[in-house]
Amino acid sequence: MMTLDIHKIRQDFPVLDQRVNGSPLIYFDNAATTQKPSVVMEALSHYYKTDNANIHRGLHTLAERATAAYELTRTKIKEFIHAPSSDQIIFTAGTTGSINLVAQTFGRANFSKGDKILISNLEHHSNIVPWQMIAEEKGAIIEVIPVDDRGVLDLEAYRNLLDSRVKLVAVNHVSNAIGTINPIAEMIQLAHAHGAKVLIDGAQSIAHLDVDVQKLDIDFFAFSAHKLFGPTGLGVLYGKRELLDSMPPYQGGGEMIKEVSFEGTTYNELPYKFEAGTPNIADVIAFSAAIDYVNGFSKEALFQQELALLAYATEQLSVIPGLRIVGTAADKIAVISFVIDGLHPQDIGVLLDKFGIAIRTGHHCVQPLMKRYGLVGTCRASFAFYNTFEEIDLFVKALGRTINMLQ
Amino acid sequence: MAYSIQETQNELIEEFGLFDDWADKYEYLIDLGKKLPSLSEAFKTEENVIKGCQSRVWLHAEKQGDHLVFEADSEAVIVKGLISMLIRVLSNHTAEEIMKADLYFIDQIGMSQHLAQTRSNGLLSMVKQMKNYALAFSAK
Ligand SMILES: Cc1ncc(COP(=O)(O)O)c(C=O)c1O
Numbered sequence: 001m002m003t004l005d006i007h008k009i010r011q012d013f014p015v016l017d018q019r020v021n022g023s024p025l026i027y028f029d030n031a032a033t034t035q036k037p038s039v040v041m042e043a044l045s046h047y048y049k050t051d052n053a054n055i056h057r058g059l060h061t062l063a064e065r066a067t068a069a070y071e072l073t074r075t076k077i078k079e080f081i082h083a084p085s086s087d088q089i090i091f092t093a094g095t096t097g098s099i100n101l102v103a104q105t106f107g108r109a110n111f112s113k114g115d116k117i118l119i120s121n122l123e124h125h126s127n128i129v130p131w132q133m134i135a136e137e138k139g140a141i142i143e144v145i146p147v148d149d150r151g152v153l154d155l156e157a158y159r160n161l162l163d164s165r166v167k168l169v170a171v172n173h174v175s176n177a178i179g180t181i182n183p184i185a186e187m188i189q190l191a192h193a194h195g196a197k198v199l200i201d202g203a204q205s206i207a208h209l210d211v212d213v214q215k216l217d218i219d220f221f222a223f224s225a226h227k228l229f230g231p232t233g234l235g236v237l238y239g240k241r242e243l244l245d246s247m248p249p250y251q252g253g254g255e256m257i258k259e260v261s262f263e264g265t266t267y268n269e270l271p272y273k274f275e276a277g278t279p280n281i282a283d284v285i286a287f288s289a290a291i292d293y294v295n296g297f298s299k300e301a302l303f304q305q306e307l308a309l310l311a312y313a314t315e316q317l318s319v320i321p322g323l324r325i326v327g328t329a330a331d332k333i334a335v336i337s338f339v340i341d342g343l344h345p346q347d348i349g350v351l352l353d354k355f356g357i358a359i360r361t362g363h364h365c366v367q368p369l370m371k372r373y374g375l376v377g378t379c380r381a382s383f384a385f386y387n388t389f390e391e392i393d394l395f396v397k398a399l400g401r402t403i404n405m406l407q
Numbered sequence: 408m409a410y411s412i413q414e415t416q417n418e419l420i421e422e423f424g425l426f427d428d429w430a431d432k433y434e435y436l437i438d439l440g441k442k443l444p445s446l447s448e449a450f451k452t453e454e455n456v457i458k459g460c461q462s463r464v465w466l467h468a469e470k471q472g473d474h475l476v477f478e479a480d481s482e483a484v485i486v487k488g489l490i491s492m493l494i495r496v497l498s499n500h501t502a503e504e505i506m507k508a509d510l511y512f513i514d515q516i517g518m519s520q521h522l523a524q525t526r527s528n529g530l531l532s533m534v535k536q537m538k539n540y541a542l543a544f545s546a547k
Contacts, residue, residue: 021429022429344462344482344484345461346483346485346486347437350485351433354429354430354433361461362461376462376463377461401430405430405433405437406437
């Protein structure tokens with residue numbers, strides 16, 4: 001295994017080098033958003049300083065440079081997720097944007113009264129609400145794949161829920177709240193066997209797991225750039241060509257048309273059909289640098305580093321009296337959700353911040369999952385490869401002091 | 408003679424002035440939170456819940472003579488400590504006094520972070536709600 005020089009890697013992330021409330025920052029909120037390497041900031045400012053132009057429209061030099069850089073990112077994403085072609089990569093505002101796009105186009109065209117949409121009990125609100133909205137409009141029914149006490153989806157129940165009325169299965173690859181890696185390969189096969197399409201919310205897997213949309217036979221894959229060391233407000237939707245082709249457009253406007261007249265409009269081809277208006281050019285271009293950055297490592301080596309952090313933190317936290325880890329699936333990414341008897345997560349989060357430690361507390365946008373476990377919320381520490389074992393030691397120490405202060 | 412809103416704020420500023428590190432300050436706050444009597448379950452209604460807090464916070468207001476009396480509770484003890492201070496400052500004053508109150512003590516005791524507009528934080532909504540009650544009572 002290639003060993004990573006974490007000290008050197010940390011220098012690539014300038015934000016990590018600061019003190020918060022008098023202590024060195026410990027950033028354990030990577031599931032909310034990852035930090036950005038300098039190369040991403042540099043690409044962003046380079047674009048604005050030297051290449052800024054609107055894309056696809058102008059034929060002047062700057063427009064050509066900007067267009068080429070923008071389209072290069074698309075190609076890199078295609079390679080990153082092993083898509084067959086870059087015109088199946090659609091830029092959106094984020095995972096949320098991608099899911100809404102599918103709900104409002106694929107959903108609008110394909111759901112009818114009594115059809116079923118299967119989601120899971122692990123879903124983020126972003127992968128619940130868009131389906132509720134279209135289901136209500138179309139009279140479709142949402143059914144939920146249950147989750148067991150460990151945070152593992154009940155595949156037996158899933159099999160039983162699958163029937164010919166299921167039009168779409170929308171599940172996350174990895175749970176943001178508790179880190180479970182779902183067996184999507186098997187779930188996709190089962191769905192396809194019943195004629196259902198599958199949308200995978202890859203927000204939490206994209207930075208950690210290798211995703212091959214073709215091998216996995218994924219119909220739709222959604223993720224956010226900001227969780228892959230890239231800029232905020234940018235996302236990707238991958239879709240199978242025949243699906244994207246058959247879907248009606250989403251938003252109307254410039255870029256997405258072929259010809260407009262007052263009598264009628266013809267739509268542009270993929271991917272532009274789904275990219276109305278001037279897109280988030282600068283962030284798309286800067287995202288390229290994030291992908292290059294990650295590609296500079298072995299993804300497996302990065303993930304092994306994170307798993308080592310997870311194992312160490314799990315072991316350290318488990319000995320704290322009254323602490324219970326929520327989400328104990330065997331297959332997890334480096335996310336630890338926990339609760340402590342008698343203490344409110346918010347109090348823990350406020351005090352840890354005083355120690356310069358950033359974790360997330362609350363319901364993590366998965367209220368139905370919190371309800372399933374009878375919790376108001378949890379504390380969640382989520383690691384990235386730039387985190388260290390020393391940081392975990394400091395975190396555990398600060399948590400001990402926090403508990404003392406609160407009890 | 409009851410204290411004015413300003414006097415109570417100055418008193419709090421003085422109390423917090425005794426602490427020179429954040430941990431002492433928060434321990435005091437936690438202590439205040441623990442000492443604040445729980446709100447009776449009858450008042451922990453959906454109506455009394457303050458929106459916009461990561462922990463549930465309930466606020467109950469009652470008119471006693473020409474004064475407004477607040478009682479409140481939260482699941483989180485630090486929030487409860489903050490509430491306890493707000494009650495100490497604002498409760499038992501006239502609607503007009505409450506509406507006019509400039510709550511400078513929060514900043515001066517180094518707790519302005521809790522007024523930040525993050526969605527997880529309820530202090531701002533709490534102050535707003537107290538002032539709304541004052542407005543509603545004065546309009547009656
Ligand atoms: C599993 C999952 N799905 C969807 C989202 C929404 O992502 P975004 O807010 O970037 O659209 C998140 C982000 O927290 C997530 O973790």
